[in-house]
Amino acid sequence: MVKERTSNPVEVFRVLDTEIRAGRVHPVFLLxxxxxxxxRKSVDAIVAVLLDVSARAFNLDIMDGQDTDAATVLALVNAYPLMSERxxxxVYNIDRLADAARLSNYIAHPSPSTVLILSAEKPDFRRNPFLAMRKASSHxxxxxxxxxxxxxxxxxIVEYGxxxxxxxxxxxxxxxxELVGDSPRDLASEIEKLSIFLGERRSASEVDIDEVIGLSRLYNSFELSRAIGVRDRRTAFIILERMLNSGEPPVKIVSILAKFYLTLLKIQDLLKQNYSDADIANRARIYPAAVREYRRYLQxxxxxxxxxxxxxxxxADLALKSSSADPRVVMTVLVHQLLR
Structure with a gap:
């Protein structure tokens, strides 16, 4: 059984894609x-290599674990392909399939003409069907x-571009x-927009990013964190007001601000231990250019x-999730407290 645990997901995808293109196909995949x-990119890659477009209407079934049951999945995996070799x-979110353990026997003895692709965010390998997957190392x-x-x-980002x-x-x-965050899905969407905007011009600088993306994302949680970091009360409340007016979920704002504060605490501790900026960036999992900015905040x-x-x-997070308090009031009080 080949398994990557801590590798960069970009490298993991490359390895998987290379295997599929080389014909090393397993009857069961757990992503x-x-x-x-x-x-999802891996699912698309597997389907693209293994199944012609013309064969997909009859030989490709995609579903979510929370919207189906094991009987349906078993019926589909045991069906014969139509005008295709496989x-x-x-099944996305197999961990949300209520009777997923019923798939264990199939996983131990899969159909040779079916490729079953399952996904789960946090599989519990102590229990079936995930235990069965771990045991079935050969396939x-x-x-x-x-x-x-x-x-x-x-x-x-550079590579996707x-x-x-x-x-x-x-x-x-x-x-x-800075403007979009760390989500590859969100970033990919913005890079694709940028590509359309640039037209025949195929290079992009910070100016292009600000022109295409910055204006629509000028008031976001990251800019709010920055305003709080430099104790800019006026800017912080302007950003908060515009974010709330645009429908930004307060819980999401709190989550990003919490990440900012936890990073501050981490970097403060690393500075006390006299780590270099490069080591701080690595240990705090931030990009190196941001270390200087965090040093400024810590003043x-x-x-x-x-x-x-x-x-x-x-x-604030507790109040937003478990009380009837007005979210706008909760957020205003929160920012006021953070700026004291």
Missing amino acids: YGEEEFFV RIVV VRLVEFRRLYVNEVPLW KQLGLSLTSGAALRLQ SFDTGAIQKGIRSLFE
């Missing part, structure tokens, strides 16, 4: 982990896609990450202020 973008059955391919680390994202024929500078990649934050901010964020 798992938090990086759904690469899970059929493919894809089950387990592939884990962890999240991209923050400092891996800019390189992925190349796939679209775009040349992005490192500064453009960092700016795009306004001692340990007590950071810990107090984390408590305020926890209380």
Whole structure:
């Protein structure tokens, strides 16, 4: 059984894609982990190589575990292909299939004419059907896609741009990450928009990123974090107001602010241990250029202020999820507390 546990998901995808193109096909695949973008990209790659477009109408079934049952899945995987050598059955979120354990016997003895592709975010390999997958090492391919680390994202942005024929500078990649975040799915969407905007011009700088993407994302959680970091009260409340007016979920705002505060705490501790900026970037999982910015923020934050901010964020998250309090009031009070 071949299994990647901690590799960069980009490299994991390349290995899997190479295997499929070389004809090394398993009757059962489990694609798992938090990086759904690469899970779905892998499914697309497997289908593209193994099944002609003309054969997909009769030999490709795609469903979600929470919307089906084991009996339906078993009927599909045991069906014979029609005018094709094989059929493919894809079940996303197999961990949400209520009676998924019923698939264990099939996993141990799969049909030679079917490729079953399953996905799960956090499979429990102590229980079936995941235990059965682990035991069936000769014919089950387990592939884990962890999240991209923050400092891996800019390189992925540049690489994804190349796939679209775009040349992005490192500064453009960092700016795009600042504006959009770390989600490959969201970033891919914005890079595709950028490609359309540029037309025949196939290179992009920070200026292009700001022109195409920055205006629509000027007021976001990352800019709010930055305003709080430099204690810019006026800008912070303007950004918060515009975000709430545009429908940004308050819980999402709190989550990103919490990540900002936890990173502050981590970097503060690393600075006390005299780590270099390069080591800090690696250990805190941020891009190197951001270390200097965090140093600037920490001029306004001692340990007590950071810990107090984390408590305020926890209380706001709890209030948003478990009370009838007005979300706008909760968020306004939160930002006021963070700026004290």
